[in-house]
Amino acid sequence: xxxxxxxxxxxxxxxxxxxxxxxxxxxxxxxxxxxxxxxxxxxxxxxxxxxxxxxxxxxxxxxxxxxxxxxxxxxxxxxxxxxxxxxxxxxxxxxxxxxxxxxxxxxxxxxxxxxxxxxxxxxxxxxxxxxxxxxxxxxxxxxxxxxxxxxxxxxxxxxxxxxxxxxxxxxxxxxxxxxxxxxxxxxxxxxxxxxxxxxxxxxxxxxxxxxxxxxxxxxxxxxxxxxxxxxxxxxxxxxxxxxxxxxxxxxxxxxxxxxxxxxxxxxxxxxxxxxxxxxxxxxxxxxxxxxxxxxxxxxxxxxxxxxxxxxxxxxxxxxxxxxxxxxxxxxxxxxxxxxxxxxxxxxxxxxxxxxxxxxxxxxxxxxxxxxxxxxxxxxxxxxxxxxxxxxxxxxxxxxxxxxxxxxxxxxxxxxxxxxxxxxxxxxxxxxxxxxxxxxxxxxxxxxxxxxxxxxxxxxxxxxxxxxxxxxxxxxxxxxxxxxxxxxxxxxxxxxxxxxxxxxxxxxxxxxxxxxxxxxxxxxxxxxxxxxxxxxxxxxxxxxxxxxxxxxxxxxxxxxxxxxxxxxxxxxxxxxxxxxxxxxxxxxxxxxxxxxxxxxxxxxxxxxxxxxxxxxxxxxxxxxxxxxxxxxxxxxxxxxxxxxxxxxxxxxxxxxxxxxxxxxxxxxxxxxxxxxxxxxxxxxxxxxxxxxxxxxxxxxxxxxxxxxxxxxx
Numbered sequence: 001x002x003x004x005x006x007x008x009x010x011x012x013x014x015x016x017x018x019x020x021x022x023x024x025x026x027x028x029x030x031x032x033x034x035x036x037x038x039x040x041x042x043x044x045x046x047x048x049x050x051x052x053x054x055x056x057x058x059x060x061x062x063x064x065x066x067x068x069x070x071x072x073x074x075x076x077x078x079x080x081x082x083x084x085x086x087x088x089x090x091x092x093x094x095x096x097x098x099x100x101x102x103x104x105x106x107x108x109x110x111x112x113x114x115x116x117x118x119x120x121x122x123x124x125x126x127x128x129x130x131x132x133x134x135x136x137x138x139x140x141x142x143x144x145x146x147x148x149x150x151x152x153x154x155x156x157x158x159x160x161x162x163x164x165x166x167x168x169x170x171x172x173x174x175x176x177x178x179x180x181x182x183x184x185x186x187x188x189x190x191x192x193x194x195x196x197x198x199x200x201x202x203x204x205x206x207x208x209x210x211x212x213x214x215x216x217x218x219x220x221x222x223x224x225x226x227x228x229x230x231x232x233x234x235x236x237x238x239x240x241x242x243x244x245x246x247x248x249x250x251x252x253x254x255x256x257x258x259x260x261x262x263x264x265x266x267x268x269x270x271x272x273x274x275x276x277x278x279x280x281x282x283x284x285x286x287x288x289x290x291x292x293x294x295x296x297x298x299x300x301x302x303x304x305x306x307x308x309x310x311x312x313x314x315x316x317x318x319x320x321x322x323x324x325x326x327x328x329x330x331x332x333x334x335x336x337x338x339x340x341x342x343x344x345x346x347x348x349x350x351x352x353x354x355x356x357x358x359x360x361x362x363x364x365x366x367x368x369x370x371x372x373x374x375x376x377x378x379x380x381x382x383x384x385x386x387x388x389x390x391x392x393x394x395x396x397x398x399x400x401x402x403x404x405x406x407x408x409x410x411x412x413x414x415x416x417x418x419x420x421x422x423x424x425x426x427x428x429x430x431x432x433x434x435x436x437x438x439x440x441x442x443x444x445x446x447x448x449x450x451x452x453x454x455x456x457x458x459x460x461x462x463x464x465x466x467x468x469x470x471x472x473x474x475x476x477x478x479x480x481x482x483x484x485x486x487x488x489x490x491x492x493x494x495x496x497x498x499x500x501x502x503x504x505x506x507x508x509x510x511x512x513x514x515x516x517x518x519x520x521x522x523x524x525x526x527x528x529x530x531x532x533x534x535x536x537x538x539x540x541x542x543x544x545x546x547x548x549x550x551x552x553x554x555x556x557x558x559x560x561x562x563x564x565x566x567x568x569x570x571x572x573x574x575x576x577x578x579x580x581x582x583x584x585x586x587x588x589x590x591x592x593x594x595x596x597x598x599x600x601x602x603x604x605x606x607x608x609x610x611x612x613x614x615x616x617x618x619x620x621x622x623x624x625x626x627x628x629x630x631x632x633x634x635x636x637x638x639x640x641x642x643x644x645x646x647x648x649x650x651x652x653x654x655x656x657x658x659x660x661x662x663x664x665x666x667x668x669x670x671x672x673x674x675x676x677x678x679x680x681x682x683x684x685x686x687x688x689x690x691x692x693x694x695x696x697x698x699x700x701x702x703x704x705x706x707x708x709x710x711x712x
Contacts, residue, residue: 005033007053012036014060015043016442016494018477024426024522031491038482039491042418043441065118065125068145069154071446073132074499076161081132082111087147089117089124094146097132097156100139107133108143132156138506140454155449159502163535164563165645166465166512169390173644173707174212176394177205177700179651180571180661181216181245182232182280183677186687189247190267191274191285195376196247197687201651202384202393204691209700213391213465214384215648217571218398219245219377223405224290224327224366225335228282230673231662233398233470234436236335236405239459240323241373244285248292250379251372253299263292278684279674297368312371319410319455321356322347324366326406328359336404347410377463384465391465391514397456399471400437414444414452419480422487423471426521429664430595432487439478442495454503461511467504468565472517472536475500476527497527501534516565516646520544532563540566540644542635543579543608554615557641566644568635568653574660575652576632577680580609583658593665629656629695633702640706649703654696655689656680 012019017039020030037047046052068086075081087093097105113129132143141156184193184201198216205211220235221242222228228244229236248254248263257263270288273281301309313320325347326337333340343351356363377393384392400421401407408415415438422434445453460467469475476497481490508515516537519528528538538561545555560566569576574583585605589598613631616622619641621634632653639647652661657678663670677685679693690696 007050007057008033008036008047011040011045011047011053011056011060014057015040015045016477017043017480018492018494021424021492023424032489035482035485035489035491038485039419039480039493042416042480042482043443043493061118062120065120068147068152069143072155072157072449072499073143074157074159074496074502075132075136076159076498076502077136077138078134078161080134081158082129083132083143084113085128085130085145085147086125087128087145089126091126091148093128093130095130096144097136097141098144098153099137099141105133105136109133138509140449157450157499157502157506159498159506160509161534163505163508163515165514165535166391168465168512169212169514172212172390173647174390175647175649175703175707176211176213176215176391177201177651177654178215178567178571178648179217180232180673181219182282182673183661183675184651184687184690185274185676188249189687190289191270192244192280192282193687194245194247195373195380196250198245198393199380199383200687200691202380202389203387205700206384206387206389209697210388210704211700212389212646213394214389215394215466215468215565216396218396218470220398220401221323221406222282223330223335223402224286225330226283226286228286229402230280230282232396232673234402235398235407236326236402237323237407238398238401239319239407239456240370241377243293243369243373244282244289246289246293246369246372246376248289248296250376251293251296252305253301254296256299257296259295262295266292278676279671280676282674293369293372294365297365309368309371312374313367316370320367320370321363322410323370323406324363325352325356326409327366328362329355330406331362332359337409338404345409346412374463381463381465389465393464394466394468394514394516395460395464396468397460397470399435399474400439403436403438408438411452414441414448415439416441416480419482421474422479422481422490423521424479424490425488429593431593431665432490433664434481434487439474439480439493440495442493446496446499450499450503453500454507457504457507458511461507461513464511464513466514466516467508468516468518468539469504470518471521472519472531473521473523473527475504476524476530497530501531501536505534505536514646520570532561535563537646538564540564540642541570541573542566542568542612542639543573546608553611556615557619557638558643560642560644562643562645564644565646565648566639566642567648567650568632568639569650571661572664575650575657576635577628577653577656578658578660580628580631581658582606583660587660587663587670588665591663591666591669593663632656633699636699636703637706640703647703647707649700651690651696652677654699655685655693656695658682 009019023029040047045056073083095108109131111129111131115127117124117126136158138158142153143156144153181193186197202214218232219241221237221240223236266288343349381392417438421437421439425432477492477494479490480493519538546552547555585601588594616634621637659675662672
């Protein structure tokens with residue numbers, strides 16, 4: 001290895017950038033030099049030449065020794081936490097903790113540290129190690145250092161050692177309904193499933209069939225401009241929600257709207273249009289719903305309601321103002337802030353402040369929309385819990401945000417705008433994936449005490465009994481793809497997983513919620529062990545649960561994970577009826593997403609399915625002449641044989657739907673996220689049909705019965 005390579009490798013190591021990795025087949029892959037240089041550039045580091053690498057290493061040393069304290073200290077409850085401090089060599093150091101309630105705690109002890117002093121521009125800087133006591137309470141505190149007549153402080157986060165399941169669930173196992181809300185329309189919704197529909201679905205599942213939760217797709221905000229991004233996993237903001245999911249008529253001020261007939265007319269028009277389409281037209285729906293919401297927004301609020309709005313604004317603070325400002329700017333200048341006038345491309349500019357001053361009403365409308373969403377989300381969770389659900393609504397957190405969207409604009413100083421997140425090739429996405437989402441910069445998160453991430457997790461858990469974190473592996477390491485490169489030309493960047501997972505656990509502990517990590521795909525084995533040790537549930541999909549060490553057949557039920565949410569299928573695969581028919585192979589073949597002949601893929605798939613059918617027969621859950629419906633019921637009953645604490649029934653399976661909601665690796669080649677719920681014959685279903693569907697009721701009851709304890 002040349003000196004240049006050594007410098008580049010060391011620089012990559014310091015910034016958590018992988019110089020090699022093992023792919024999904026176990027093959028060792030060295031990362032190309034160009035990829036390393038580009039990823040480091042996205043982190044603000046010039047690594048183009050040997051000289052620039054040396055300068056960057058020197059600057060990294062200077063920044064480290066210039067700090068009196070680490071940017072953020074993260075510890076666990078009931079454990080000692082050590083950290084370094086820097087003072088002028090020979091100067092005494094006094095360290096204490098201020099808790100988030102203002103209480104001062106001492107008892108911080110010093111430990112041995114024999115690191116030689118560093119010459120920082122003629123000043124010798126010494127390093128000492130201090131250890132925090134193990135009895136600090138959970139929360140966001142601060143560590144203070146006094147030395148040489150100056151005082152500095154840094155963020156301290158004490159996280160739960162173990163999260164597990166919330167007390168309200170106890171030792172019970174429970175099942176839940178997994179649904180893509182936009183696809184579940186009712187007679188009263190505006191051509192798209194909304195929060196009133198979610199509430200009714202939760203009541204049906206919980207009160208009628210004993211479900212413990214409803215897992216819903218991400219409800220994150222999309223840009224309020226056409227064409228509206230259909231993917232709930234590519235939002236404009238993860239902190240705020242999509243007003244498409246509002247039920248206009250459930251807003252209190254609607255009762256005092258003098259021209260309610262205009263709203264009825266708008267709703268009737270969009271319902272008529274939706275009935276004629278084999279898909280979900282978000283642009284048309286938002287145009288009609290926005291017009292109705294504008295009418296309701298203009299209705300004077302009571303004194304109490306006005307106080308509630310002001311309290312919401314105060315709670316959400318600058319983040320809400322920035323989001324609402326971006327929405328108003330997008331409506332005027334288009335959905336990509338990169339194309340706006342230069343003075344509007346950063347939220348802190350004078351030009352943005354002037355825009356807010358001149359367009360205050362437009363900005364306030366978007367604040368108001370989020371307030372209504374907060375109300376209706378709270379109502380859905382409250383109603384779900386009041387029906388007897390121990391968890392209620394479980395929300396889904398997407399990996400990232402749209403590069404042109406509100407979060408990318410307001411958080412651009414914390415995101416790596418020169419790269420996008422994605423995934424390397426794996427068994428089901430053999431060309432790799434580029435999700436077009438700018439990733440968090442791990443160094444900037446640490447410098448900010450993880451505040452943007454803390455706020456995000458707190459927001460999604462505010463009205464929830466749980467959260468599913470999509471691609472939770474991204475909180476450990478994330479596949480970064482330099483701008484303009486193919487998904488195969490990326491590399492992994494590591495995050496401080498103790499901090500990221502710890503913050504998730506802390507916020508979930510405070511909310512009394514469960515956390516489910518989607519840990520599918522290429523996962524380092526130790527990561528699943530770590531998540532289990534922290535009390536974070538994993539995810540098991542039946543088709544992927546194979547005995548890799550025993551010939552590749554089905555993994556027997558008793559060997560599945562206990563701390564897990566288990567299901568037969570997922571939104572990135574066809575519903576089970578479609579999967580049994582090989583729809584996932586046919587579709588990927590038609591779209592050119594396979595790297596080997598379709599016949600080979602189909603043969604392997606049929607062999608795996610045959611193995612599962614044989615396993616169902618072995619345990620007595622399937623007869624010799626079973627039809628499709630019997631097979632699906634048998635597969636879900638098999639979930640009940642596993643020790644998994646949470647089981648999920650896909651609503652599409654409950655009604656016999658066959659079409660996939662999303663085909664990874666495509667955008668407009670397939671109508672991703674625009675497919676309405678249908679029955680086994682392809683006939684569109686309304687929510688009212690689901691609530692009276694004997695097939696759905698039978699499958700829900702079968703899953704409930706499979707986890708009920710046997711009578712003595």
